[in-house]
Amino acid sequence: MKIDTIIRHFREAFRSLTRNNWMTFAAVSAVSVTLLIFGIFLVFAFNISYMAAELDKQVAIRASLAPSITDDQIDDIQSQIKKDPQVKNVSFVSKEEGLKTMKQQWGDDKEFLEGLEKDNPLPDMLEIYAADPQKTEALAEKIKKNYPNNVEQVDYGEGVSDRILDLSGWVRNIVLIFGLGLAVLAAFLISNTIKLTIFARRREIEIMRLVGASNWFIRWPFFIEGSVIGVLGAMVPITVVLLGYNGLLGILDADKAYSFFKLLGMWPLSLYVAGITTLLGILIGVWGSLISIRRFLRT
Amino acid sequence: MIEMHDVYKVYANGVKALNGINTKIDQGEFVYVVGPSGAGKSTFIRLMYREEKPTHGVILINGVNVKRVRDWKIPYLRRNIGVVFQDYKLLSNLTAYENVAFAMEAVEAPKRKIRRRVQEVLELVGLYDRMHARPSQLSGGEQQRVSIARAMVNNPNFLIADEPTGNLDPENSWDIMYLLEEINARGTTVVMATHNREIVNTMRKRVIAIEQGVIVRDEQGGEYGYED
Numbered sequence: 001m002k003i004d005t006i007i008r009h010f011r012e013a014f015r016s017l018t019r020n021n022w023m024t025f026a027a028v029s030a031v032s033v034t035l036l037i038f039g040i041f042l043v044f045a046f047n048i049s050y051m052a053a054e055l056d057k058q059v060a061i062r063a064s065l066a067p068s069i070t071d072d073q074i075d076d077i078q079s080q081i082k083k084d085p086q087v088k089n090v091s092f093v094s095k096e097e098g099l100k101t102m103k104q105q106w107g108d109d110k111e112f113l114e115g116l117e118k119d120n121p122l123p124d125m126l127e128i129y130a131a132d133p134q135k136t137e138a139l140a141e142k143i144k145k146n147y148p149n150n151v152e153q154v155d156y157g158e159g160v161s162d163r164i165l166d167l168s169g170w171v172r173n174i175v176l177i178f179g180l181g182l183a184v185l186a187a188f189l190i191s192n193t194i195k196l197t198i199f200a201r202r203r204e205i206e207i208m209r210l211v212g213a214s215n216w217f218i219r220w221p222f223f224i225e226g227s228v229i230g231v232l233g234a235m236v237p238i239t240v241v242l243l244g245y246n247g248l249l250g251i252l253d254a255d256k257a258y259s260f261f262k263l264l265g266m267w268p269l270s271l272y273v274a275g276i277t278t279l280l281g282i283l284i285g286v287w288g289s290l291i292s293i294r295r296f297l298r299t
Numbered sequence: 300m301i302e303m304h305d306v307y308k309v310y311a312n313g314v315k316a317l318n319g320i321n322t323k324i325d326q327g328e329f330v331y332v333v334g335p336s337g338a339g340k341s342t343f344i345r346l347m348y349r350e351e352k353p354t355h356g357v358i359l360i361n362g363v364n365v366k367r368v369r370d371w372k373i374p375y376l377r378r379n380i381g382v383v384f385q386d387y388k389l390l391s392n393l394t395a396y397e398n399v400a401f402a403m404e405a406v407e408a409p410k411r412k413i414r415r416r417v418q419e420v421l422e423l424v425g426l427y428d429r430m431h432a433r434p435s436q437l438s439g440g441e442q443q444r445v446s447i448a449r450a451m452v453n454n455p456n457f458l459i460a461d462e463p464t465g466n467l468d469p470e471n472s473w474d475i476m477y478l479l480e481e482i483n484a485r486g487t488t489v490v491m492a493t494h495n496r497e498i499v500n501t502m503r504k505r506v507i508a509i510e511q512g513v514i515v516r517d518e519q520g521g522e523y524g525y526e527d
Contacts, residue, residue, distance in 0.1 A: 210348075211406065212453070213374055217374075
């Protein structure tokens with residue numbers, strides 16, 4: 001396509017956007033509402049999958065070792081467990097490492113843990129990951145039974161992440177169905193906006209067809225118009241969602257009681273949300289313009 | 300060359316507009332299409348620039364079967380056919396120059412070529428001095444000349460005109476006819492549907508008369524042949 005043609009297409013698109021400014025506003029608003037819901041869902045979905053992944057990482061079996069145990073015995077047990085095909089990974093966590101991790105998790109409240117280095121109350125541990133997370137429980141029981149003397153206590157996550165993933169699956173489906181309905185509505189409004197443009201320019205289009213303008217030459221301005229509506233419609237929800245999320249992070253951070261409830265940081269989440277939302281906006285816009293121009297170009 | 304073989308056209312509402320048309324128009328001919336209102340003249344014309352598809356039969360334009368041409372290729376077919384209407388179909392917000400240039404922009408002609416060619420055709424139709432006037436500032440005859448300039452600007456082989464003098468007074472009508480004759484003399488095939496008896500009887504050309512969807516008369520240098 002020639003540069004003159006591209007400039008022309010953009011000029012035409014912007015001209016009709018400003019000419020039908022109220023319809024443009026309505027269509028942009030419809031896209032905004034759709035994308036706002038979608039954006040909130042997106043932030044939610046990203047966090048859920050992040051949390052589930054974090055939790056999955058934590059679904060380790062922690063076998064606390066008896067204080068009397070020797071280094072040789074530890075190596076022995078570790079290599080035995082490692083041979084079990086049900087086991088994905090075994091690692092040794094010394095009590096010093098355990099304390100360090102704990103301090104990290106407690107963050108600003110770590111002063112409670114000051115001074116424990118000298119008299120560390122934590123046990124040495126083996127961290128064991130099951131090959132199949134679903135069978136963590138059975139594996140934990142087996143370890144407990146096999147090493148009654150050397151392993152004092154066995155802990156594991158007890159399916160927390162599964163339940164969260166189940167719940168998030170439901171929420172996701174509901175939001176998706178709802179969102180799809182809204183997207184159809186938005187596309188419909190966009191197609192109506194474009195129809196007005198087509199109506200205003202029907203003589204021009206008629207002449208273009210008459211003198212042999214290609215279908216794409218006729219379509220392009222409408223495509224651009226739809227995309228611009230989509231992009232404009234994405235801007236408000238992106239801003240609202242990201243500001244809102246930033247605020248939420250601030251509140252959660254300020255209230256230390258929730259500090260175990262870790263959310264994703266602003267970066268690179270903002271980039272994903274902005275990118276995906278804008279893309280969806282453009283998609284809805286182009287879809288809407290396609291609906292309205294298709295019938296018009298049929299011969 | 301335009302060929303029609305056994306062409307029928309039935310519209311979706313059941314109206315039978317054409318009932319078996321067979322004809323051949325050679326390159327460089329000048330043809331009047333005459334007949335009473337509703338006889339099928341307009342349908343005949345519209346089939347030529349593929350605004351309508353025949354229900355049955357074959358239409359060949361320069362050997363290409365227009366019924367077989369895919370939708371997206373129709374624009375390229377049309378670039379070879381200029382069309383002129385009774386109501387000019389000019390864009391009121393553009394000047395004469397811009398109206399003509401629009402047809403070249405639509406086919407993505409290079410800018411420099413557009414300027415040269417548009418001035419050339421405006422000179423041909425005698426509106427070089429009026430190129431910056433808008434349609435509302437031009438007379439009917441001048442507007443029709445702009446529309447002819449637009450039809451000719453992409454150098455088509457065929458110029459198809461549906462009642463080009465229908466809205467014009469006799470003087471302006473003759474100007475348009477001299478212009479069409481000039482265009483024809485330069486090698487463009489002209490097919491013109493008309494109700495203008497005086498013109499047909501004075502400027503003797505080939506006459507195709509259509510009644511009730513069939514060709515009832517086809518003669519070189521023929522007369523208009525109707526009393527209206």
